[in-house]
Amino acid sequence: MIIGCVKEIKNNEFRVGMTPDNVREYVNAGHSVLIETNAGIGSGFLDEEYVEAGATIIDSAKDVWDQVDMMVKVKEPLPEEYPLFHEGLILYTYLHLAADKEQMDALLKNKIKAVAYETLTEKDGSLPLLTPMSQIAGRLSIQEGAKYLEKKFGGEGILLAGVPGTHKANVVILGGGTVGYNACRIAVGIGANVTILDINLKRLEELDLLFGSSIQTLYSNDTNIEKAVKNADLVIGAVLIPGKSTPKLLKRSYLKSMKNGAVYVDVAIDQGGCAESARVTTHDDPIYVEEGVVHYCVGNMPGSVPRTSTIALTHATTHYGLMIANKGLEDACRTSDVIASGVNTYDGQLTCKNVADSFEGYNYTDIKTLL
Ligand SMILES: NC(=O)C1=CN([C@@H]2O[C@H](COP(=O)(O)OP(=O)(O)OC[C@H]3O[C@@H](n4cnc5c(N)ncnc54)[C@H](O)[C@@H]3O)[C@@H](O)[C@H]2O)C=CC1
Ligand SMILES: CC(=O)C(=O)O
Numbered sequence: 001m002i003i004g005c006v007k008e009i010k011n012n013e014f015r016v017g018m019t020p021d022n023v024r025e026y027v028n029a030g031h032s033v034l035i036e037t038n039a040g041i042g043s044g045f046l047d048e049e050y051v052e053a054g055a056t057i058i059d060s061a062k063d064v065w066d067q068v069d070m071m072v073k074v075k076e077p078l079p080e081e082y083p084l085f086h087e088g089l090i091l092y093t094y095l096h097l098a099a100d101k102e103q104m105d106a107l108l109k110n111k112i113k114a115v116a117y118e119t120l121t122e123k124d125g126s127l128p129l130l131t132p133m134s135q136i137a138g139r140l141s142i143q144e145g146a147k148y149l150e151k152k153f154g155g156e157g158i159l160l161a162g163v164p165g166t167h168k169a170n171v172v173i174l175g176g177g178t179v180g181y182n183a184c185r186i187a188v189g190i191g192a193n194v195t196i197l198d199i200n201l202k203r204l205e206e207l208d209l210l211f212g213s214s215i216q217t218l219y220s221n222d223t224n225i226e227k228a229v230k231n232a233d234l235v236i237g238a239v240l241i242p243g244k245s246t247p248k249l250l251k252r253s254y255l256k257s258m259k260n261g262a263v264y265v266d267v268a269i270d271q272g273g274c275a276e277s278a279r280v281t282t283h284d285d286p287i288y289v290e291e292g293v294v295h296y297c298v299g300n301m302p303g304s305v306p307r308t309s310t311i312a313l314t315h316a317t318t319h320y321g322l323m324i325a326n327k328g329l330e331d332a333c334r335t336s337d338v339i340a341s342g343v344n345t346y347d348g349q350l351t352c353k354n355v356a357d358s359f360e361g362y363n364y365t366d367i368k369t370l371l
Pocket of ligand 1: 118130131133134135137174175176177178179180197198199200203220238239240241247249266267268269270271298299300301302
């Protein structure tokens, strides 16, 4: 198979879909790899390293898109990339279609075989291609939250840890999965008061065992959320229903009762966000203020620490990417439900149920019936 990787074009996105080490693995398995010149530079990988690993460097992104059977990326293709699609292309990347109808329509129209990192599900229910970036975004969420609590950004002007004789900050985390757990670790480590809410009682039990009396766990319902955010200095949105639009747990009316200068970091913005007031922001212009609450809603948070992120992401993606490349997508889906769970669009059909359920007028087709 001819496999390609282009430079990411999203705002401040410095990750890259393949490292030179990954190239070596694909080449050793008998594949050809084309890399757009300087694709890896933002993550500290030079063209010469890719060549040494066996890749061919190509000057223009268009030439890579035109020639490859499978494109390995990080972020979803942007509208300026849609004209570069060709029928039957395997696109292996984050897609987050429930929050991006325009992209979904482009993938369907161009009959792209789109495999979404965020829905590929292992037998135990884990999301191996989302987990590494959720670990990073969870940890970053506290770092970013701490920064925007500073007065000059419109924040309350408080330090998360406090100092002797002052109050520690109250951090409230909606969703106790990978993002929530990692945010919790950093917030507890800093010394903040942490409350974490989830609907999964088993998960709350695990968090209770892990963190003991240093956190408060709460069942996630409207009453508990409204009460918890009222006293919060920093709220983290970390809820996910895989493939679906995020439920809007933080109602606009709750903002009015929150502290002036509290910060809300909506990590789940890539699936639409957990607040009624959330709208996508960029690393260039990351915050806005509504009802006195500073909102940070960047959809590609790990892009700000690209070296760590690229290495962590591609450790996971290369394993499944090789399964697709070695067998072909069709055979890989026939023999692995894990690969099949990642396919969101195939031959003009929507093959992820939760994505189809997020839109009116779109039908779900089981990928297995199309192979
Ligand atoms: N903005 C960014 O740069 C990044 C965003 N993300 C996003 O962060 C979100 C969370 O990802 P993960 O933590 O990996 O997901 P996860 O599946 O590990 O955790 C989600 C948690 O939400 C809980 N949940 C579901 N409904 C809930 C409700 N009504 N109330 C409270 N909790 C509820 C689930 O029980 C689960 O524990 C996803 O949308 C993911 O795509 C991840 C990485 C980077
Ligand atoms: C998960 C995701 O969307 C990201 O890492 O950018």
